[in-house]
Amino acid sequence: xxxxxxxxMTPSYGQFAPQSLTAKLWHVNWPVLIVAGLIAAIGCAxxxxxxxxxxxxxxxxxxxxxxxxxxxxxxxxxxxxxxxLRMSYxxxxxALIALALVPVLGTQALGARRxxxxxxxxxxxxxxxxxxxxxAMARYYQWLPVQRVSHPLWFxxxxxxxxxxxGLTLRxxxxxxxxxxxxxxxxxxxxxxxxxxxxxxxxAGTAAAAPFIWNNLHDYQRRRIET
Numbered sequence: 001x002x003x004x005x006x007x008x009m010t011p012s013y014g015q016f017a018p019q020s021l022t023a024k025l026w027h028v029n030w031p032v033l034i035v036a037g038l039i040a041a042i043g044c045a046x047x048x049x050x051x052x053x054x055x056x057x058x059x060x061x062x063x064x065x066x067x068x069x070x071x072x073x074x075x076x077x078x079x080x081x082x083x084x085l086r087m088s089y090x091x092x093x094x095a096l097i098a099l100a101l102v103p104v105l106g107t108q109a110l111g112a113r114r115x116x117x118x119x120x121x122x123x124x125x126x127x128x129x130x131x132x133x134x135x136a137m138a139r140y141y142q143w144l145p146v147q148r149v150s151h152p153l154w155f156x157x158x159x160x161x162x163x164x165x166x167g168l169t170l171r172x173x174x175x176x177x178x179x180x181x182x183x184x185x186x187x188x189x190x191x192x193x194x195x196x197x198x199x200x201x202x203x204a205g206t207a208a209a210a211p212f213i214w215n216n217l218h219d220y221q222r223r224r225i226e227t
Contacts, residue, residue, distance in 0.1 A: 021078070028077045033070065040066040085142070088135035092161070095132040098125035099168040106172075114172045126177045129165050133181060134188065137161060141192040150195040158189055175221045 019027075040062070047058040055063075098116060102125060107115045115122040137158055141149065148154045162185035169178040190199065206213075214222070 024078050025074070028074065033073065037066075037070075084135060085139055088132070088139040091128070091132040092136035095125055095129040096165060096168075098123075099129060099165055101125075102168070103171055114174055126165075126169055126172075126174060129169075129181065130177075130184070133161065133165060133185060137185060137188045137192075141188070144192075146193060149189075149193045150198070155189075155194060155198060158185065161185070173218065173221075175217070176224070 044059045044063050047062055048055060051058055102114060102116060105116060107117055107122060114126065115124050117123075140158055140161070144154055162182060166178045166181050169181065186199070186202075217225075
C-alpha cells in the first residue's frame with residue numbers, strides 16, 4: 001500500500017504521462033467494483049423480496065443509484081491524481097465548515113440534525129467528509145517524511161484532523177458515521193507507518209473509558225451496538 005502511494009503521489013516522479021481512455025479504464029480496480037456489484041445485487045434481491053416480488057418501490061431505485069455511483073467512480077478514475085492532490089485540503093475545509101454549520105442551519109428529522117438545505121435539496125456534509133478526510137490525510141502523509149510519522153507533533157496533526165469531524169458528527173448525533181471517521185482515519189495512520197504503541201495506548205484508553213461512554217449513549221445507540 002505504501003509503495004503504491006509513493007509511486008503515485010510523490011512529486012519527484014514528475015508529471016504523469018498522458019494516458020488513453022482504454023489505459024485509464026484498465027487501471028480501474030475492477031475486483032472492488034465487481035464485489036460492490038455483487039453486494040448491490042444481493043441488496044436488490046432482498047428489496048425485491050421485501051416488496052412481495054416487485055421492483056417497486058425500493059429495488060429499482062437501489063439499482064439505479066448503484067449504476068449512477070459506478071458511473072461517478074469511473075469518471076473520477078479518469079481524473080489525474082494531481083487534481084485530487086490539489087483539491088484534498090480545500091475539500092476537507094469545505095466539508096468541515098459544512099459540518100460546523102449543521103447545528104446552526106441544519107434541518108432536523110427523526111430526532112437528529114444532519115442535513116443542510118441547498119437550493120431546495122438536502123445535503124449531508126458527513127458524506128463529503130468521508131471522502132475529504134481520506135484525501136486530506138493521504139496528502140498529509142504524502143508530504144510528511146517517513147521518519148517523522150511517529151513524532152508526537154506530527155502524530156497530533158492527523159489526530160486532530162480526525163477528532164474535529166468526529167466531534168461535530170457526534171453532536172448531530174450520528175454515532176455510526178463518527179465511528180466510521182475514526183476507523184478510516186486510524187487505518188490510514190496505521191498504513192502510513194505510525195508506531196503501534198500509539199494504537200495500543202488508544203485501545204487501552206478506550207477500554208478504560210468504555211463504561212463512561214456507554215452510560216452517555218442514547219438508548220437507540222445502545223440498541224444498535226447490541227444488535
